[in-house]
Amino acid sequence: MSPGDEHDYRGKDQGSRPDDPYSTLGGTRQTRTRLPDGDPGNPGARRPARNSRSLVTITGIVVLLVAAIAFANRGGGSEDDASPGAKTSGSAGSAPTAATGTKPVQGKNGTIASGFAQDEQGAQSAAANYAVALGSAEMFTKESRDRILDTVYSPAAAGEIREPQDQAYSTDFLEHLGLDADGKAPEGSTFISRTIPVGTKVVQFEGDTAKVAVWYTGLIGMSGQDSTKPVSTTWKTWTAQMSWSDGDWKVTGASESDGPAPVPGDVAASKSDTISKAVEEYGGFTYAR
Template identity: 50%
Template sequence: MSIGDDGGYGDGRGSGTGQTRTRLPDGESDTYGTPRRGRSGLSSRNLVTVVGVVVLLIAAIAFANRGGSGNSETDTGSTGSPKDQAASRPTAPTGTKPVTGKSAGIATGFPKTEQGAQSAAANYVVALSGDGMYQADRRDAIVDAVYTPSAATARKESLRKSYTDPKFLAQAGLKADGSAPQGMTFVSRANPVGTRTEAFEGATAKISVWYSLLFGLAGQGSQNPVAESWYTATMQLQWVNGDWKIAGLTTGAGPAPVGGDQAAATADAISKAVQGFGGLTYAR
């Protein structure tokens, strides 16, 4: 279920032959019957070494050039435009450490920068997609922590209606109080993949977050097994009381990649994974 201002929810493999060629003394054939060539001029071993060195040098130069473009603010990239260069690497890591402050279990104290706005948006997506939104006291605390004061007041009532809607809870397989049935583990966890700045004006920002969402009930006989969905949330952020806060939020489906060919885990394995792996503080 995706987050949004519409009510809080919406609906390496490798392969090889395994063959091994065996070196035999000169004059003999290898295991596939190919005659050995005589030695003349530069040996084949030396030639391979020279070619290998050249390839490594070319790769090193290419890597150095790529790293230089990523760190240069004036590098214009292939199109000659600094704006296009930034658009091609919207989530390049910066090395900036995650924030250490927390409010209602949510990271706080993001810097008043474009990177800070992106980090805040990613963490807020996680908070607003978590199972805490299905519990009244935790939901209000989350809303107060991530929204501007005026927006929080308006959102609390609409979110209360959404997350206590009997029809919605029944579709999710939850009980009337938002808890999971006995023997089941409720899973609602967002995993941001990347962020993008749509606009930044110093004290305001518009940030989009692309993320996957694990949602469902893990347990024997679950009619709503944990499944993965993809969304893009776009937030209007404002700098309020020394931190970024949400003034508006919309969510759309996708883009969703093609599913892999991994076998689905058992309900017990999913339950143990959710309970055994904690969440992350996301930083740009």
């Protein structure tokens, strides 16, 4: 939502005497006329003068509160209302975490979200969740990797990418990370691989096809006393080409590049057992644009 204009509820004419003690909201000047005293024994013969200034002041305050609440809750569906600074409903603008109002997902296929909307928001939500699945520790074991590929990719693309993926997760690669040939960590150690999307961007959208870029940070490494590959962070951009198939978005091709990467912070690295405990205690999310 674009920021609205500030409203002046004081009125157009403040009058020529702003210091008038009887001036109130709206610039009206209230005067009081004192009536002759009536019969002391008949109080009803004289009506005490009412302080209209207090009444108008209270009324003005109520109007301001109602207007402020209405302004804060004002919404719209135009392109300018996508998010502050956004030029179109598909652009992130200056508030990329603003909710879109579109229901992000209908269900799950195993542990992976599914049933995304056939629009730009749905394509972005799908790409973010697929990036999480493809960057998970489950990709390092053959059985779970095949299941993820079949869920995320279209049938044709999954068939083409399966062998290259098996070659990428070779025994030598797994050994380099401290894993055995089956992708399992040694006794007493925890292998960590997580992808955390930072933002998504629609590169191209044509109804039943979409190209979405996911900027993410990742955690990868072995947490353990004897680990020679401690958990470290990465920054990548994963770009997925997707098509609408059987009621959901499916990846038909993808590429990846380094960055954008921020300057590393000055937070001291945690001990390996602290990292292992955090991975066990903190679950992941279903991401939505």
